[in-house]
Amino acid sequence: MTNTTDEHLRELASAIGEQLAAKRLTLCTAESCTGGWIAKTVTDIAGSSAWFDCGLAAYSYEAKQGLLGVRPETLEHFGAVSRETVIEMVSGALVHSGAGVAVAVTGIAGPGGGTEDKPVGTVWIAWKRRGGYPRAELFHFDGDRESVRRQTVAAALEGIAQHL
Structure with missing residues (x-):
C-alpha cells in the first residue's frame, strides 16, 4: 500500500503545486468517491490559489451529467465506476473549468455497493492535460x-505528479 499519511499527502500536494506553478498550469479535480478530498488536500x-482552479464533487449520476458532461448512455452501459465514465469526467472537468490539468476519480469505497465484477475498493482514476x-x-x-478513499487521494496525487 502507498504511504497515505496526512504528511505524505501534504508533501505530494506541495510538490504538485510547485510543478504546476513552474509550468504556469492550474488544476481541476472531478471527484466522486473522494467527495472533494483531493481538492481539500x-x-x-x-x-x-496560484495553481488550483476548482474542484467538482459529482457523486450522483445527475451531477456527473450536469457538471461534467458525462453522457447518460455511458452511465447506463458501463456504470459510474468504469474507464469510460472516468474519462468523460476528466475531459468534462477541463471543458467546464479554466484549468490546464485535471484529475477525476470514481469508485466504490464501501462498505456496501460492491458487486462480484466491481468489489469494494474498485477505483478508476484519470488524468488529462488540456x-x-x-x-x-x-x-x-x-x-x-x-482507507479506500485515502489511498485514492494518494494515487490521484501521485498520478498528477507523473502526468506533469
Missing part, C-alpha cells in the same frame, strides 16, 4: 471506507 497548501489525451488506470484498494 491541495487547497491545504498555502498559495494554492489538448492532450486522457490516461485512466484501474486500482483495487483494500481496507475500510476511509
Whole structure:
C-alpha cells in the first residue's frame, strides 16, 4: 500500500503545486468517491490559489451529467465506476473549468455497493492535460471506507505528479 499519511499527502500536494506553478498550469479535480478530498488536500497548501482552479464533487449520476458532461448512455452501459465514465469526467472537468490539468476519480469505497465484477475498493482514476489525451488506470484498494478513499487521494496525487 502507498504511504497515505496526512504528511505524505501534504508533501505530494506541495510538490504538485510547485510543478504546476513552474509550468504556469492550474488544476481541476472531478471527484466522486473522494467527495472533494483531493481538492481539500491541495487547497491545504498555502498559495494554492496560484495553481488550483476548482474542484467538482459529482457523486450522483445527475451531477456527473450536469457538471461534467458525462453522457447518460455511458452511465447506463458501463456504470459510474468504469474507464469510460472516468474519462468523460476528466475531459468534462477541463471543458467546464479554466484549468490546464485535471484529475477525476470514481469508485466504490464501501462498505456496501460492491458487486462480484466491481468489489469494494474498485477505483478508476484519470488524468488529462488540456489538448492532450486522457490516461485512466484501474486500482483495487483494500481496507475500510476511509482507507479506500485515502489511498485514492494518494494515487490521484501521485498520478498528477507523473502526468506533469
